[in-house]
Amino acid sequence: MTALAPSRTASQDYMTFESQVCAPNYLPIPVVLERGEGVWLYDKEGRKYLDMMSAYSAVSHGHCHPELVKELRDQAQTLCITSRAFYSSALAPFLQKICDMSGLEMVLPMNTGAEAVETAVKAARRWGYEIKGIPDNQAEIIVAHNNFHGRTTTVISFSSEEAYKHHFGPLTTGFKEVPFGDIDALEKAITARTCAFLVEPMQGEAGILIPPVGWLKKVRELCDRHNVLLILDEVQTGLGRTGKLFAFQHEGILPDGLILGKALGGGILPVSAFVSTREILNLFKPGSHGSTFAGNPLSAKVGLKALEILERDNYVQRSAELGNYLQNELKKLQSPLITTVRGSGLWVAVEIDPQKAPARLVCEALMAHGVLSKETHDTVVRLAPPLIIEKKQLDFAVQALKEALQDVESQI
């Protein structure tokens, strides 16, 4: 041996390695993570970071929650994947729990958020033809401007973000867009061929946008009046993130369809669901829809345990109380870079003045102070920690942000 093989231990080398073998469809914050525990993440050099991103809200339970890891390990040694060619004793208890918590009646399990959205689109269209009586192939689904529902070809077909669609056509037709939070525009867009309004009750990837109070309630009334299904994508807002179990509870309504994902897998597995009424879900007949891995015993056990822990440990209340605290502390920051602070529960956007600095720069400075987050578009720093976070850890995050903002100010 003459020369040492190139070391892959240093973070810098690893980032180069990953960029050579992994498609560049993300622009990661330059940190190489190796281990997680609760609200903390550790990089290859053993540096410790507070996770204020929680994998786009998938890690509400914190990293490697010991009870979830135990459930995973126990079930992994018992039965993992059966496909739905057979019944499994793990599935029904999980789905029953989702029904009990949401107030809806039946569930179609899937794996990723985008797949559950696809499922909702299929359900809404079938309902449109078979119950509402829309002529075949003419059903329309209304969506909101700046929506985010995932990345499959049909789902990007109704995105307003050009970067999501560029050179991925031809796209799926049958979607119509209205401004988010605008009840009059929605009413004007509804026709006899409208089968559903599909919307996030609060928009996540658009930058944590909160609609006017009362809007969702009016949407519910409008949908009832015109016999249109209200389908809420709560992949990100659901399961406590906004300070209620589901964001629709802020307005005391119940949707006809509810899409869940992200935190449903306890930060361990991809688990998603389309939750709805018997009338709607019974429109799926054997052979009409499916997924090899959906509803597998391993996911069902971890998902059920994740929901039980969320209830037992009062994640919803924590999110509401600590979210208010975080927002108040952030509003005290006197930084010329911040234009607004908004959010709901532990789901907060710090809007950075684009004239002064890109949000990306703030996130990179934040990393240097031991806190991880990611910009949304060019202007928003998103703060969405695991719901198990404690007050003193939020104080640490706010202090780090304060220092990061000062660093950025001194650079510009």
Ligand SMILES: *Cc1c(COP(=O)(O)O)cnc(C)c1O
């Ligand atoms: C993340 C997200 C999705 C897509 O989920 P994936 O698991 O990434 O496919 C869908 N809808 C909303 C609102 C989301 O935030």
